[in-house]
Amino acid sequence: MAWLLVSLLTPAAALSQATLPTQTLPVVAQVCGPVLEQRQHRYPASTCVALEVPDTPAEYQIGLMGRSHLPPERGMWFRFDRQNASFWMRNTLIPLDLVFLERRDSRMARVVKVAHGVLPCQSLHCPTYEAGQPVDHVVELAAGEARRRGWKEETVLDFRWLEDSGGENDRSQSTRD
Known part of the structure; x- marks a missing residue:
């Protein structure tokens, strides 16, 4: 009976790497920066x-x-209506940088916080990471990439849809559940 109770309370422990959900989505956009001048977009x-x-x-x-x-x-790139977004690393296998941004206009966004080198978590009780203020975007990168690229608080980044992806007007503004 105790074994059944423990197994019901810790379903994540029974998951192997092979059974974790995974996805690789097509590349449909890019983010460039830091933007040094407002008029410079190349x-x-x-x-x-x-x-x-x-x-x-x-x-x-x-x-x-x-x-x-x-x-x-x-x-x-996670896009959503302005909110206090909260992310966790449950069932994530690699450390990541989480870059929280607020939209400035249709292409530009300002970094409000970077959570550097956030570690994977296989526990049922993983820590959460947030900006401490409402944001419109979060970009996840391999750990160390935000610092290597010079992305820090107040950095302005330029987001753009790739031409063959249908563009921003054709993509839904999804929310994260």
């Missing part, structure tokens, strides 16, 4: 990060769960 490719963008509630919930690697030039 960047060398090395300053940009290719972004996967979840579009459904299920894609938002899975995020980067179960992924064993995230290249330094790739990330995931």
